[in-house]
Amino acid sequence: MKATLKGICLVELLITVSIIVILASIAIPNFEILIAQHRIENQITRLFKSLYLARHYAISHSTNVTLCPLVNNRCQKDWNKPIMVFIDQNLDLTLDSDEAILFEIESTFHEDSLTYPRLAITYRPDASINFMQSGSFLYCNPLYPELTGNRLTISQVGRIRVRDSEMCEN
Template sequence: MKEDIVSMCIKTLKKKQRAFTMVELLVGIAIVAILAAVALPSLKTFTVSMRVDNEISELHRLLLIARNTSVNSGQDVVVCPIVNGSCTDDWSQEVSVFIDFNQNNDFDIADDEIIRVKSAISSSNDQFQYSNGAFLTYNSLGNLPINNNESTFSYCPYGYTDASRGIIVAVSGRAYISEDSDGDGVDEDRNNVNITCP
């Protein structure tokens, strides 16, 4: 009886030690390859979408800080990319918020005060543009100057134009993040015009 139990245990152990056959291994590899081929494009799109959302959110926070600073300080506050001490229209660079004490819409080291700096965009191939040129100024009431119209910041990731997003700044100074209002998968501004980078 003991010998029967021992032989059954030995047979059970032998069955558990069985390895994969070559066919089973190849089928497993094929399944993993198919799943990877399906998942990788979605992962790339997700990564691009997250990069765009991060840049837009960071700029939106920067605009909120600029507007609040203008109201609290009672001074003009400028948002612009500063290169070699001057505002430039290359918005892919670092973007600075500063109190413009002399109201010349340009950064003067001796006179103006930097409040916050946003780092340059992470992808050199992406486009980041502002419809009104080299700077955005908030007056002491937190509004845009009288001669300004509603303006738009646009962020367009390279090769993924449908993932473009923007921030619309109204004359009142309020900043609105673009939305896909018509359900076509592309963000629009408040006039239902697709966000693009010409």
């Protein structure tokens, strides 16, 4: 009886490696787009939930709740920094010693940008926001400006909607 050796030859190995390299070169760029889309959805969802919770807290505790990026305990317009949600009893857009931070939203990814046309959003006990604070958050990725689900709009009555925006393309 003759013994047969089982194994693979060098040609088979090279063909297999070549196929894996070709498939990886096709998949990796699509994977980058998927990660960028996930980052947008994640940040918009965190903002949506934070706004919703701030509105609910203002209603249930009959107090004013402000959402803004804080620098030296004062609201600033740099929305790429960490965003704080805090009780703002005197509506001065400043975190005073007798006011508390409710929660924090992490800063945006360093290559992306988050913009909002106002300094802060303050929910009142009646669930509406302060005068002239309505607007839209716009989350943009400069490498993939065509990605969707990147706009979060807040109306004067405090309602929140997620939409697509073409503003990142400009």
